[in-house]
Amino acid sequence: VLVSAMRIITKAVYPQDARGLRKSANLYFGLSIAMMFICLVCFNLVDRLPVIQYYKDLKLQAVQSEEDEEKNEKDTHCMSSWGSNLYYIVGRVKWYGIGILLIYVVTLSIFPGYITEDVHSELLKDWYSILLIAAYNVFDLVGKSLTAVYVIQNARIAVGASVARLLFYPLFLACLHGPKFFRTEIPVTLLTCLLGLTNGYFTSVLMILAPKVVHIQQAEAAGIVLVLFLVIGLAVGSVVAWFWVI
Known part of the structure; x- marks a missing residue:
């Protein structure tokens, strides 16, 4: 912003x-x-901050309790336990990760390439792409901030909404090849704002919900797994963005 x-x-x-x-x-x-x-x-x-110290203490207590239970076990078992824990974490958060991956595939395949290269305005000229990018960034920030007001607690709805964002493809395609009205500034601007709003909100919601489905000592690892899904989404979205050029 x-x-x-x-x-x-x-x-x-x-x-x-x-x-x-x-x-x-x-x-x-x-x-x-x-x-x-x-x-x-x-x-x-x-x-x-006190809130950070509070959760760090909770994690430390959980880890200490787990170590006390396993202190007499062998190293080989610990290694297999680490692998099984990672498998457990991925299994628990995979749908959240897939939702985040889809969010960024859709977003990066449309923004900023489509916004800056494929749409034009005779009225705003070279200001058009600059204002569209600004609108996206503002609404992305608004979406992230909305989680301070309300967070969807139903994971199915959050993941389903991430899948529903695939509808942006035909909508933005209509702004290129659809009826004349869809190729004007208003529909493109509204869709860009909605793209940013949903990107910010549902990314934050999934990032908030996913660590809660694992044990507290595994929450940090769950966050790392989600970031991996996010990075894959960024990479795939960047590649898919070339199809707008083609």
């Missing part, structure tokens, strides 16, 4: 020549460095 805001500001303020683009790039990288520093500071501060 911040980057999109900066792009709008720099495009409005700086001339679109080599000098203006250089100033925009310098501002972008300067802001990026500052944000990275702020994130590093916040990362170290978050670990000291």
Whole structure:
């Protein structure tokens, strides 16, 4: 969102020549460095929050209890136990992971490639793609923030909604080859906002729900498994995005 805001500001303020683009790039990288520093500071501060300490203590107690039960067992059994635990975690969170994978396959195959290359506006001209990207990022943030208000507790609904996002394909395709109205700014903008909103919300919901279906000492590993699904979704979505070009 911040980057999109900066792009709008720099495009409005700086001339679109080599000098203006250089100033925009310098501002972008300067802001990026500052944000990275702020994130590093916040990362170290978050670990000291009472809520984080509370859950770390819970995990430590659970791990200690498990170790007490297995302290007399052999190392070979421990290795097989580790493998079985990983298999158990993947089995428990696989549908959540598949939902996240589908979310990012759909999103990355449409955004930003389709948004920046395939749709055009005679009214907004080169501002069109910039505003669409900004709209997506804003609504993605709104979607992530909505989980602070309400989280769907039914995993089937959350995963089903992730599958239902496949409907974005025919809808965006209609914006390219459908009736004239669908090729105007309003439908494309609404679909882009909805794409961002559902991406942010359902990703957050699945990330919240999945670690709760395993034991607390396995929650961190479950999160890592989900991130693996997310990365695969990013990669597959980036490849699928080429079909819009083809």
